[in-house]
Each structure stands twice: as structure tokens, then as C-alpha cells.
Amino acid sequence: MAVRIQFLPDDITIEAEAGEPLLQVAHRAGITIPTGCLMGSCHACEVELDGGETICSCISSVPPGRSHLTVNLFSDPSW
Template sequence: MSVRIRFLPDDVTIDAEVGEALLAVADRAGVSIPTGCLMGSCHACEVELDDGETVRSCIASVPPGRETVTINLFYDPTW
């Protein structure tokens, strides 16, 4: 099942499959999400979903049951 993913603040949209890793989707879309440990411990890759949930994109995937998901990127100058 395909889900339309929209990355803010740059307003980049791409289709992704349920279960696909968020970092892989961002990479395919040309969107850079900072990473650190790639295990979810450092929180460098934290993003906010449109429902207000904050997830670590290195360990999160495209959620099921949604037609669209908006991802708000945080920019931390320390990464």
C-alpha cells in the first residue's frame, strides 16, 4: 500500500510503501535528515509527524492505515 509522504519545511512530497524506513524515504526524496548513532539513542534524527508524535527516523517506518503523512523536520545546529 502506498502512502504519500510530505516533508516540511521544504514541502517535498514522495510516495512510499508501508513499513519502508523513514530515512530511506527521505533519502529517495532528496531530503536530508541528520543522523548520529542510527540506533535511536542520540535523537539526532527526530522528526514530528502531523499527528504530533515525535519519532526517531532511523528506527521508524511509514505507518499503516494512512493515505498521507506529513513529517516536520527539526534542525539542530549541533548535528
């Protein structure tokens, strides 16, 4: 089942499959999410989901059972 992923603040929407890595979905949408360690330890890739939950996108995938997901990218000038 396809999930509509909306990336904010750019307001770019793309369809993805449940289980697809979030970084891969962002890349397909032309969005760069900063990364560091790629293991979730440094938190450089933190994003906020529509429920306010903060996740590390480098170790996360599109959750199943949803038709829409909003991903809010943080802006940190130090990265």
C-alpha cells in the first residue's frame, strides 16, 4: 500500500511503500536530509513526524498502516 509522504517546510509530496528507508524516499523526492554517523547515534538526521515524534531518519523506514505521513525537517545551521 502506498503512503503519501509530505516533506516540510518545502511542501514536497511523494509516494512511498511501507518499509522503504526514509532517507531513500527523501532522496527520490530531491530532498537532502543531513546525516552523520548513519547509525542513529549522532542525531544529525533527526526529523519530526506529524504526531510530534522525533526519529533518526537514517535508521527509520516508512511505517505500515498509514496512508499519509508528514515529515518536518529541522534546520540546524551548525550542520
